[in-house]
Amino acid sequence: MKQRIITAVIAGAGFLSLIIIGSWPFTLLMVALATIAMSELLKMKQINYFSPIGLLSFFLMWLLLVPEAIMSTDWLHINKFEMFLLLIILLLALTVITKNSFTFDEAGFVILSSVYIGFGFHFFIYTRFLDQGLELIFFILILVWATDSGAYFAGRSFGKHKLWPEISPKKTIEGAIGGIILAFTVGVIYTLFIPLFVSFVTTVIFIIVVSITGQLGDLVESALKRYYSVKDSGQVLPGHGGILDRFDSLIYVMPILYLLNLI
Known part of the structure; x- marks a missing residue:
């Protein structure tokens, strides 16, 4: 657990710093990841x-x-x-x-x-690199993290019905719903301080799309690892696995947001 926390703090601080800096340092980071x-x-x-x-x-x-x-x-x-x-x-x-x-x-x-x-x-x-791109990136990150946290705690507290046991035995329907609820709550609070969309309806659609597809992206990677019989995609992040383990939700969400004209 100690190693996991240290990795999260160091890697998280570096990642967020380069997102804020933007420009070529951020682009190089994305290419490396x-x-x-x-x-x-x-x-x-x-x-x-x-x-x-x-x-x-x-x-x-x-x-x-x-x-x-x-x-x-x-x-x-x-x-x-x-x-x-x-x-x-x-x-x-x-x-x-x-x-x-x-x-x-x-x-x-x-x-x-x-x-x-x-x-x-x-x-x-x-x-x-869109207008308000920094605020939008942070919004997406917060929604994905809130979904993960909400799903984890709701699943531990109330989880009884398995979501997809053949792919990810620990995930529950109650956890998935809890993730969406926490993402919705955090997302609405975020947009009260940093408005990103013209209408509240668009905000709600955006939050729900990110939360649901983020969980689906996590399941996609779980299915991939189960098929190839690996526990983690890699060991580049001690205590956290590989890059795919950390970015599976995000890289699934981003193209969907683009296709739905939400970014």
Whole structure:
């Protein structure tokens, strides 16, 4: 527990400081975190980081992650998403060229992992540089943390009905509801002091979307770890596991907020 608290204080202070600073230090942090998260996924799949497929996985993820202003492909007369599509086609062709020593399953893993990590952290960067981006990022973080805390304490106090025992045996329906209630309470208080949306209805929708999809993002990573029979995604954060263990909710929430036009 002592190690867990020390890690949380040091890592949390550094993380929040770089969010406040913004600019290139924040962007570099996101690139570093996304790269570590991608390496954790590759390790689960037992793909060597420095193998051709491992390096291509990182490159695909960076294509989606890094803003156009920093990593432009204009000089190739092709945009990043066209290049991403071209590389997917080449990956699929590789399953034939290698006579299935590189399989369709591995190709699918590489593609889906790069989208999962790349877009998740990309929209974290995107949100930080919006008008009121700092306030919005902190709002999202507070909602995710409130959801986690509310779910934990409500689950311990009132939890009787399992939410999804095949994926995460300890999570309960009562805990999930408790997480949403605490997120709603904290979120409304936050927006009383820092208004972010024109209407209260939008605020409520935003809070509910973040709280529910944040919990779903946590379950997605739980399903992934259960499938690959690992307890934690990594050991980069002593007492807390890996980067994916800490950012699973956030990188799932961010693209959904973008798709719903909430950021």
